[in-house]
Amino acid sequence: MLDVSLAAVSALECAAEGVPFARDAGIPWAVGIVFGLLAGSVLVVRRRWPIAVVLVAIAITPAQMGFLMGIVGLYTLAASELPRRIIGSLAGMSMLGTLIVTFVRVRQDMVREDMGFGDWVLPFAAITMSVGATAPPLLLGLYVGQRRRLMESLRERADSLERELQLLAERAEERAEWARGEERTRIAREMHDVVAHRVSLMVVHAAALQAVARKDPEKAVKNAALVGDMGRQALTELREMLGVLRSGGAGVRAERASVPLAAVGVAAAAAASRAAGDGERLAEGPSLSELGELIGQSEAAGMAVDLSVQGEERSYAAEVEQTAFRVVQEALTNVHKHAAGAKTYVRLAHRVSEVAMQVENEPPPEVSSASSARLPSGGNGLVGMKERVAALGGVFVSGPTDAGGFRVSAVIPASS
Template sequence: MNTSGEETTAGGGYRLWWWTRRRSAALDIGLALVSAAECVMQGLNFAQRTGLPPVLVALFGIVAGSTVVIRRKRPLTVILIAIAILPTTMGDVLTVVGLYTLATTDAPRRLVGALAAAEAAGSFAVTLLLLKQDPGLDAQPMPAWFRPLVAGIFAVVLVVPPVLLGMYVRARRRLVESLRDRAGGLERELVLLAERAEERAEWARGEERRRIAREMHDVVAHRVSLMVVHAAAVAAVAPRDPEQAARNATLIGDMGRQALTELRTMLGVLRAADKPLAAAPPRPAPTGPPANPGPQAVPPPEGPALDGLAALIDQSRAAGMSVDLSVEGEPRGYAEPVESTAYRVVQEALTNVHKHAAGAAARVRLAHRDGEVAVLVQNDAPAGAQVPGARLPSGGNGLLGMRERVMALGGGFVSGPTDGGGFRVSAVIPDRREPSGA
């Protein structure tokens, strides 16, 4: 801060005492000079009428008129000084500027009205007294109401316009401040929406990664598990039954080709979308990630359906597993995610039987109910030792993937060992068929 009272803020802004802009300081100083000059001229007339020393009255007028310079800091002081010097007929500029400034502040309206009324009453009285003392008016015949009318008009013109203008400016400032606050609130909301959009995009990317991982696990684990079982069987029966070994080798080739076909399908979809997932909010679909809304979005390939369940079970039977299939209720079509999930549950459960209970008999139950479909896969305890080389590694993700699929559709999933030493996997999936045109 300089010794003159001028400051420079950290942002390079201007500050001199209570002024924050040079233009405001220049305006107030100019008004103070005008007010002081007006007070001096009116004061000299007052000194001529009363016989007071002109120099003393002029100095008083300069001091009183210069108080306009503090109108932004102390508007109430300016008004009180203007009311106090009313008998000297000085301070018209002081009155107008002070009332306007006070009306633009947050001062109570009652206070502004009371001071304006006091100023108007004092101005009316002083003007009426001057009119009565004017010898020129006394020499002219005029009605008795003329002088009060002129004094009243002068008082109203002096007080009402600055008060009304100040109240208008005050209301306008409040409106601008409210609009600025609303704009700030909208800006903050936009920032929050952008953050939430980024979170939704990250969630969508995670869901897509999990979906791809589940699909890859289902395709690879089941097909490769059957291939390993058949390969072990080939090694076991080749010396004594070449024809059976040839059949098993043929099955291995068929399963390998099927696995490659499914893998190529999924990899083709992934290669078709060279760009990363768009930051789009997830659709309220029951399963799967939100689709990329852009023109390059490629929907995921349609999953398997329940009508392929018999072929899936035949593959397990061909691998030497005893599988019994029972269907309850009237078969009907379900939404694609529902059929795909039910199929994958049965597929993964049979894969687990191949891995952990080779040689055990299994039962698959499919129940069509009102508004839902239920699947149950249960196997007995494994009987005897496994075929050498048929033991399969396990990553521990099969049950987790099944649970995620079923829970994503709002269904229920239960798995665990049975009393007889076997294992049971049960899932109830609600039908999420979308209405036509949805």
């Protein structure tokens, strides 16, 4: 609509200026009006063909027509994406044409009116007119074009940054989801270790309690006390783990509710960091220093356990000690489940750059006092041990022995 309006005004202007042009040229005034209408209407294509508009304006300059078309055409040309040399050449042609026409017209008027101005008036008037009709639209067009290109560049950069942020947010969300998955797996292993070991011992003691309740009341009371202690220990560990889960889940929900879309990447990274922090809280679990207490619990349940330690005892990273403890714990739990009453050998070796452990049991006796416990097995104990050891870069091997027993071996790097 703007181009059509400008073209209509330019056509009317050129049509009005066509009348004196026709009179001076000695042609019918109707021809001058039609010529002016056609020439002025060229302005409607200024955006598509700015060079053509400027050339037409230069061509009709000697007829003193197209003043508006020349100004708008130069502005459009300067604001376009055309090379600067083309813009400069056409602007120079327009200025030169206006300079020559103005000089000739002013000189003719001075001669006709017999004006007594000095010789400086002609060049001053010509230069002023040509510069005034060419420089302002040219400079304004250059400024608008440069500003438009700058805005487009900023918009493209903003779009690119937005895409990058979206990609980073997606990657951060993937990392957070991976971290949450790893944390769920770790918590599942922790809960399996706690429940499987404690409850297995409780079931063994309960079976022994049932067997000796009438024959040996004192031993029955002792077994009942052990069952209570183990149950309280299991509940305490479960409460600690569930507390971590509850606090972590509430933090994730609150963060998702409060973080805007533009900060999804930061929220996802925070969720991943929090998941790692919860993992560290869970990592503050049992250590190798509690191995004697663990074996004592198994011995109290009727298992004959032989513990041997090689090398100089020293402390390791929390995750290394916890993993080593859990491997021994799960191996003893499996003996309670599948080889009740079998003698078990626990070997721990402190080496220069690693710690090794091995739990091996003999074949179970034909008749066991705990055989009636009927402990269930979910099949996840060995898998969990292997995952724990592999996560620290260690080696895990398990399998039956030639004597009919079962052996679990693991080696964990000390620098994990």
